[in-house]
Amino acid sequence: MTASSSAEAATAALSPAPRRSRETLIAAIAFLLFAALPPVASAMNDTFLVFFAIRVMVFAIAAVSLSLILGFGALVSFGHAAYLGLGAYSVAILAEHGYWDVTISLPVTLLVCGLFAAVTGAISLKTRGVYFIMITLAFGQMAYYTATSLSAYGGDDGLTMWGRTEIFGSSVLGDRTTFYYVVLGVLLLSYVVARMIVASRFGRVLQGAKQSEMRLRAIGIDPYWYRLVAYVIAGMMAGLAGALLANAAEFVSPAYMSWHRSGELIVMVVLGGLGSLAGSIVGAATFLVLEEVLAHFTEHWRLIFGPLLVLVVLFGKGGLTAMLGGGRKNG
Amino acid sequence: MADPILQLQDLTKAYGALKVTDHVSLDVLPGEIHAVIGPNGAGKTTLIGQISGSLRPDGGSIRFAGEDVTHLPMHARARAGLARSFQITEILPAFTARENVALALQAKQGHSFRFLRNVSRDRDLNERALACLAELGLSQRADLPAGILSHGEKRALELAIAMACEPKLLLLDEPMAGTGREETDRLVEVLGQLKGRYAMLLVEHDMSAVFALADRISVLVYGQIIETGTPEQIRASAKVREAYLGEEAA
Numbered sequence: 001m002t003a004s005s006s007a008e009a010a011t012a013a014l015s016p017a018p019r020r021s022r023e024t025l026i027a028a029i030a031f032l033l034f035a036a037l038p039p040v041a042s043a044m045n046d047t048f049l050v051f052f053a054i055r056v057m058v059f060a061i062a063a064v065s066l067s068l069i070l071g072f073g074a075l076v077s078f079g080h081a082a083y084l085g086l087g088a089y090s091v092a093i094l095a096e097h098g099y100w101d102v103t104i105s106l107p108v109t110l111l112v113c114g115l116f117a118a119v120t121g122a123i124s125l126k127t128r129g130v131y132f133i134m135i136t137l138a139f140g141q142m143a144y145y146t147a148t149s150l151s152a153y154g155g156d157d158g159l160t161m162w163g164r165t166e167i168f169g170s171s172v173l174g175d176r177t178t179f180y181y182v183v184l185g186v187l188l189l190s191y192v193v194a195r196m197i198v199a200s201r202f203g204r205v206l207q208g209a210k211q212s213e214m215r216l217r218a219i220g221i222d223p224y225w226y227r228l229v230a231y232v233i234a235g236m237m238a239g240l241a242g243a244l245l246a247n248a249a250e251f252v253s254p255a256y257m258s259w260h261r262s263g264e265l266i267v268m269v270v271l272g273g274l275g276s277l278a279g280s281i282v283g284a285a286t287f288l289v290l291e292e293v294l295a296h297f298t299e300h301w302r303l304i305f306g307p308l309l310v311l312v313v314l315f316g317k318g319g320l321t322a323m324l325g326g327g328r329k330n331g
Numbered sequence: 332m333a334d335p336i337l338q339l340q341d342l343t344k345a346y347g348a349l350k351v352t353d354h355v356s357l358d359v360l361p362g363e364i365h366a367v368i369g370p371n372g373a374g375k376t377t378l379i380g381q382i383s384g385s386l387r388p389d390g391g392s393i394r395f396a397g398e399d400v401t402h403l404p405m406h407a408r409a410r411a412g413l414a415r416s417f418q419i420t421e422i423l424p425a426f427t428a429r430e431n432v433a434l435a436l437q438a439k440q441g442h443s444f445r446f447l448r449n450v451s452r453d454r455d456l457n458e459r460a461l462a463c464l465a466e467l468g469l470s471q472r473a474d475l476p477a478g479i480l481s482h483g484e485k486r487a488l489e490l491a492i493a494m495a496c497e498p499k500l501l502l503l504d505e506p507m508a509g510t511g512r513e514e515t516d517r518l519v520e521v522l523g524q525l526k527g528r529y530a531m532l533l534v535e536h537d538m539s540a541v542f543a544l545a546d547r548i549s550v551l552v553y554g555q556i557i558e559t560g561t562p563e564q565i566r567a568s569a570k571v572r573e574a575y576l577g578e579e580a581a
């Protein structure tokens with residue numbers, strides 16, 4: 001460690017409260033912007049903006065969930081999009097059979113994603129490092145190919161939902177603005193829950209295991225079960241994002257769970273800064289906005305997008321939130 | 332005589348044809364400092380690994396606090412009261428010194444599947460962590476990230492973490508390794524103060540530290556214990572001098 005970075009770490013540690021409040025500040029700004037968007041969009045008569053913001057919030061939920069295990073547990077899951085897909089398919093398949101109500105689809109979504117995470121996590125977490133990346137990728141692809149072969153539910157072509165999830169028999173989600181605020185509410189809830197977990201005893205174990213597994217064992221903690229529970233929580237949270245995604249598009253497709261998607265989720269988290277939950281929201285928004293804007297200019301937008309990401313990762317250590325001064329390591 | 336807190340019986344471990352632990356039997360009595368010395372390659376690290384639970388012995392048994400722990404994993408042995416320091420310090424660098432100790436205290440209080448309360452506002456945990464740090468002269472460093480502490484301070488922090496576990500036995504793997512003369516003297520002083528409070532198994536290269544602290548010394552050469560006795564007996568032993576001390580003098 002160089003002298004200057006030690007000094008930085010020292011000053012940072014001497015002022016944990018300001019750092020915490022910066023994380024809160026970034027989150028507060030993000031949520032205020034989201035909350036203020038629908039009236040502004042309707043004044044501008046811009047319906048696309050609302051659709052786009054819904055998409056951003058859905059991916060922000062998935063990014064926050066990945067951030068929990070990647071940023072605070074160093075578990076580089078390369079199959080996180082599988083949960084988006086599982087959540088989406090749970091809702092769409094239930095709808096196909098006439099079960100539209102949230103009282104059924106929500107528990108089923110959480111159960112399906114939680115089970116998939118528990119089983120695949122129990123196996124994946126026996127491995128470390130690159131092997132963990134590869135095995136989560138493999139499970140993700142397994143889910144993807146299973147979806148493509150579901151011919152009864154559209155197979156490769158995906159499945160259209162003729163409506164949205166109902167809430168206690170009422171189709172209030174059909175209203176765009178209502179749906180928008182429900183998504184915002186779920187994002188807020190996900191963020192608050194994730195932040196609470198990080199600051200708890202459980203969160204401290206998770207972050208400790210990331211730094212030294214040996215140290216944790218030496219004080220009597222087996223990190224395995226803590227990682228598994230974190231993995232299941234993250235999977236269920238991403239499943240929730242998937243359920244919202246299906247409702248937003250009124251359509252599901254295997255593409256939701258392709259490995260590209262999993263990679264994009266990782267990029268969102270890294271872009272926002274590892275170890276910052278608000279950062280993951282900023283990261284998801286930045287990613288999707290850049291993608292949208294660059295794709296507008298040229299069809300070769302990836303040629304610009306790729307190097308841009310590399311630059312942020314190389315020079316903006318700690319991601320966008322650190323550049324804004326809000327990156328933090330724990331608590 | 333009190334029952335030993337740790338008892339190794341006929342412990343064996345081989346890597347291929349090489350016997351790194353060759354029928355080792357030794358015990359540590361309550362409140363005693365038992366030192367294991369031996370030249371490089373004698374099998375000290377392998378022995379520590381088997382006692383702490385990171386390595387599995389091929390044969391023999393390990394009894395700790397009246398229980399057979401031979402097949403228990405490391406974290407279960409830690410929970411039974413076996414705390415250790417590492418040859419290369421093993422701390423959580425991004426956590427503050429206080430958080431490092433608080434995590435050990437937290438582990439002592441049962442499972443950590445607690446999601447609701449903010450642990451950094453747990454006053455009881457914070458105060459007790461600070462008390463542990465104060466005992467090792469680290470109270471001024473409590474809220475610095477452990478990663479930026481000096482080498483000697485990290486050593487002391489490891490001890491504070493171990494003490495927070497309220498162990499029945501401290502397993503110290505070369506605590507003086509890589510420390511300067513002054514820091515070594517200070518660590519010897521600290522360990523001397525802790526003597527009697529915890530039983531300790533001290534594996535150490537630094538002879539002056541070993542002879543200053545140990546009640547009994549076992550000499551390990553090529554995986555075998557060739558002699559166990561008081562520092563005076565070890566100093567006087569012809570076998571030890573031939574196998575070990577003589578080699579250093581030569």
